[in-house]
Amino acid sequence: METPHLSKYTHSFAIALAVTSVVNGLLVMAKEKNPAVLAAMKSLTGHHWITHSVIVVTLFLVLGWGLSKIRGGIGVKLHQDNLIRLLAGGVFLGALLIVGFYLLAD
Numbered sequence: 279m280e281t282p283h284l285s286k287y288t289h290s291f292a293i294a295l296a297v298t299s300v301v302n303g304l305l306v307m308a309k310e311k312n313p314a315v316l317a318a319m320k321s322l323t324g325h326h327w328i329t330h331s332v333i334v335v336t337l338f339l340v341l342g343w344g345l346s347k348i349r350g351g352i353g354v355k356l357h358q359d360n361l362i363r364l365l366a367g368g369v370f371l372g373a374l375l376i377v378g379f380y381l382l383a384d
Contacts, residue, residue: 284358284361286346286352286353286354286355287342287346287353288361289345289346289353289354289355289356289361290341290342290343290344290345290346290353290354291338291342291345291346292361292364292365293341293342293345293354293356293361293364293365294337294338294339294341294342294345295338295342295365295368295369296364296365296367296368296369297337297341297368298334298337298338298341298368298372299368299369299371299372299373300368300371300372300375301333301334301337301372302330302334302372302376303371303372303373303374303375303376303379304375305330305333305334306330306375306376306379307375307376307379307383309326309330310379311383
């Protein structure tokens with residue numbers, strides 16, 4: 279069976295999603311544990327969740343676009359299986375950070 283070709287954007291934005299998922303979890307932890315971070319995020323847009331969303335979506339778009347432009351515009355290339363593992367691992371770790379934080383630290 280032939281392996282389907284995945285575009286440079288698929289690779290780049292999958293990696294960006296994995297990274298952004300972990301950053302999202304860390305951001306949740308930082309703002310919940312540090313009142314100064316929460317206050318700063320509230321002051322930027324009026325509500326901390328709006329600021330949180332802007333940070334996460336911007337990171338995803340900038341990182342995905344940036345990774346698609348490296349190597350002279352060829353972008354990042356990973357074997358399909360490794361890409362799936364990286365994507366699943368990043369999303370799982372991000373979710374684990376949030377769930378673990380609220381179960382153990384809150």
